[in-house]
Amino acid sequence: GQQVMQIPQYQHVQEGEDFTTYCNSSTTLSNIQWYKQRPGGHPVFLIQLVKSGEVKKQKRLTFQFGEAKKNSSLHITATQTTDVGTYFCAGRQGGSEKLVFGKGTKLTVNP
Amino acid sequence: NAGVTQTPKFQVLKTGQSMTLQCAQDMNHEYMSWYRQDPGMGLRLIHYSVGAGITDQGEVPNGYNVSRSTTEDFPLRLLSAAPSQTSVYFCASSYSMVGPTEAFFGQGTRLTVV
Numbered sequence: 365g366q367q368v369m370q371i372p373q374y375q376h377v378q379e380g381e382d383f384t385t386y387c388n389s390s391t392t393l394s395n396i397q398w399y400k401q402r403p404g405g406h407p408v409f410l411i412q413l414v415k416s417g418e419v420k421k422q423k424r425l426t427f428q429f430g431e432a433k434k435n436s437s438l439h440i441t442a443t444q445t446t447d448v449g450t451y452f453c454a455g456r457q458g459g460s461e462k463l464v465f466g467k468g469t470k471l472t473v474n475p
Numbered sequence: 476n477a478g479v480t481q482t483p484k485f486q487v488l489k490t491g492q493s494m495t496l497q498c499a500q501d502m503n504h505e506y507m508s509w510y511r512q513d514p515g516m517g518l519r520l521i522h523y524s525v526g527a528g529i530t531d532q533g534e535v536p537n538g539y540n541v542s543r544s545t546t547e548d549f550p551l552r553l554l555s556a557a558p559s560q561t562s563v564y565f566c567a568s569s570y571s572m573v574g575p576t577e578a579f580f581g582q583g584t585r586l587t588v589v
């Protein structure tokens with residue numbers, strides 16, 4: 365079945381450092397989504413990428429979708445303590461109704 | 476607009492007991508799903524529904540039943556609770572499978588089976 369792998373599982377950074385999490389799928393995805401979950405909270409949608417090679421930016425966050433639509437990345441520039449949380453990627457295989465999540469990357473930021 | 480509402484927020488069950496986790500959305504979303512979240516395991520899909528009267532299994536369906544009699548409600552039933560079902564359960568909904576498919580999550584139900 366469809367699998368979505370995400371690395372690293374944990375990342376500790378000093379405030380101001382950059383952070384990147386990577387997502388890889390065993391199959392081609394129709395689209396990929398990114399979510400953020402604050403400690404004790406629920407996942408909240410950040411963005412969706414649909415096109416091959418697509419790059420989107422939200423302030424200090426940059427999202428990329430690979431040319432083969434099998435991988436994606438989220439990069440945060442100059443992390444802040446408000447960036448703390450777990451970041452998940454989620455994707456649907458073309459034609460599938462299931463939204464499958466990666467295991468997430470837990471980000472902690474030391475002030 | 477309440478979004479996705481889950482009840483209860485917390486529950487403790489004894490092994491063998493049954494219960495229903497409630498999920499309701501007021502956004503007229505077609506697609507609804509249940510996930511469980513365990514440490515280090517991310518969000519795993521239990522069951523999902525693409526519309527009233529239609530349900531299907533996700534990655535970890537064993538021990539759970541669902542039904543979708545209305546567009547708004549998607550309850551999750553634990554038939555005979557086991558300690559392995561101790562987890563945080565999230566219900567999610569989205570408008571459809573095409574177009575904007577952002578998933579909206581409920582606040583979660585923290586379930587402990589003793």
